[in-house]
Amino acid sequence: EQAMISAVTSDSSEAKVTVAGVPDHPGVAARLFRALADHSINVDMIEQNVSLQGTTDISFTVPHEDLATAEEVSSSLMGAIEATEVLADPDIATVSIIGAGMKTHPGISATMFETLAAEGINIEMISTSSIRLTCVVRADVVDKAVVALHRAFNLENE
Amino acid sequence: EQAMISAVTSDSSEAKVTVAGVPDHPGVAARLFRALADHSINVDMIEQNVSLQGTTDISFTVPHEDLATAEEVSSSLMGAIEATEVLADPDIATVSIIGAGMKTHPGISATMFETLAAEGINIEMISTSSIRLTCVVRADVVDKAVVALHRAFNLENE
Ligand SMILES: C[C@@H](O)[C@H](N)C(=O)O
Numbered sequence: 001e002q003a004m005i006s007a008v009t010s011d012s013s014e015a016k017v018t019v020a021g022v023p024d025h026p027g028v029a030a031r032l033f034r035a036l037a038d039h040s041i042n043v044d045m046i047e048q049n050v051s052l053q054g055t056t057d058i059s060f061t062v063p064h065e066d067l068a069t070a071e072e073v074s075s076s077l078m079g080a081i082e083a084t085e086v087l088a089d090p091d092i093a094t095v096s097i098i099g100a101g102m103k104t105h106p107g108i109s110a111t112m113f114e115t116l117a118a119e120g121i122n123i124e125m126i127s128t129s130s131i132r133l134t135c136v137v138r139a140d141v142v143d144k145a146v147v148a149l150h151r152a153f154n155l156e157n158e
Numbered sequence: 159e160q161a162m163i164s165a166v167t168s169d170s171s172e173a174k175v176t177v178a179g180v181p182d183h184p185g186v187a188a189r190l191f192r193a194l195a196d197h198s199i200n201v202d203m204i205e206q207n208v209s210l211q212g213t214t215d216i217s218f219t220v221p222h223e224d225l226a227t228a229e230e231v232s233s234s235l236m237g238a239i240e241a242t243e244v245l246a247d248p249d250i251a252t253v254s255i256i257g258a259g260m261k262t263h264p265g266i267s268a269t270m271f272e273t274l275a276a277e278g279i280n281i282e283m284i285s286t287s288s289i290r291l292t293c294v295v296r297a298d299v300v301d302k303a304v305v306a307l308h309r310a311f312n313l314e315n316e
C-alpha cells in the first residue's frame with residue numbers, strides 16, 4: 001500500500017468560499033460561476049456534495065488575492081440564488097497524496113485519514129481524482145500533516 | 159475557452175453512498191474508510207464539503223456490484239461515527255470535461271454548468287482536479303449531458 005503513493009504535496013496559496021444553503025435545482029451553479037468568471041476570478045477547487053433536504057452548499061477555492069472579490073461577488077448573488085450565507089475562509093491549506101491505483105487499494109484513503117486523525121488534524125473537506133486524494137485542513141497544521149503523511153507512506157527521504 | 163477542453167467523458171459504472179450528519183471531528187473519515195477497506199470495497203470518488211454547524215456529509219462512489227456491501231458497512235458504523243443516515247443511490251452517473259488551464263479560464267466551469275442547466279439537468283455533486291471538472295447527475299440524463307457538452311465545447315466530431 002505504501003508503495004502506491006509517490007508524493008505528498010501541500011498548497012497554502014488559496015482561500016475558500018462557501019456559498020451555503022442554495023436550492024438544489026438547475027441554474028444555481030451556472031449563475032454563481034458565471035458571475036465569478038465575469039470578475040475574472042481564478043477558481044481552482046469546486047466542491048459540492050449532495051443535497052439532503054433540497055439545499056446544498058457550494059465551496060470553491062481562489063488565490064488569496066482574489067478572496068475579497070470572490071466573497072463580494074458571491075454575497076451580491078445571495079438573493080438571486082437564494083443562498084443562506086456566504087463564508088470566506090482564508091486560513092485553509094490542502095494536503096494531497098498522489099499515486100496510481102488508489103481505487104483498487106482502498107486502504108490508502110484509510111491510511112491517509114488515520115494519519116491525520118492521529119495528529120489530531122481535522123479533515124474539513126475531501127476531494128479525489130484518479131491519482132490524487134486531497135484534504136482541506138487548517139493552514140497552521142498543514143506542515144505537520146505533510147510530515148506525518150511522508151512517514152505513513154514511507155516517503156521520508158523525499 | 160472552447161479550445162481549452164479536449165474531451166467530454168462519462169461514467170455510469172458506479173453508485174453513490176452518502177453517510178450523512180457525521181460530527182466534524184478527527185477520526186470519523188478514518189473509521190469509515192478503514193471499515194470499507196477491510197471489506198475490500200473499491201472506493202473511487204470521495205467528497206466531503208465543510209461543516210457549517212458541526213456536522214457534515216461524506217459521499218463516496220463504488221462499483222455497482224459493491225453498493226450493497228458499502229451500504230451495509232456504512233450503516234453498521236452509524237452508531238460508532240454518529241451518522242444520522244446512510245443513503246445508497248444506484249442511479250447516478252458522472253460527466254466530466256477534461257482540459258488544461260481550467261484554473262486560469264474561469265468561464266469554463268460556468269459554461270459547463272450553464273450547458274447542463276439549459277438541458278434542465280440538475281448538478282448533484284461537483285468535484286474538480288487540475289485537469290478535470292466532474293458533475294454527478296441522474297444516470298438517465300448523462301447521455302444528453304454528454305451531447306450538450308460536446309456541442310458547447312466544439313467537440314462535436316469527437
Ligand atoms: C446546487 C447546484 O449545483 C444546482 N444543483 C445546479 O444544478 O446548479
Ligand SMILES: C[C@@H](O)[C@H](N)C(=O)O
Binds near residue numbers: 180
Ligand atoms: C468528517 C470527517 O472528515 C472528520 N472531519 C474527520 O476528520 O475525520
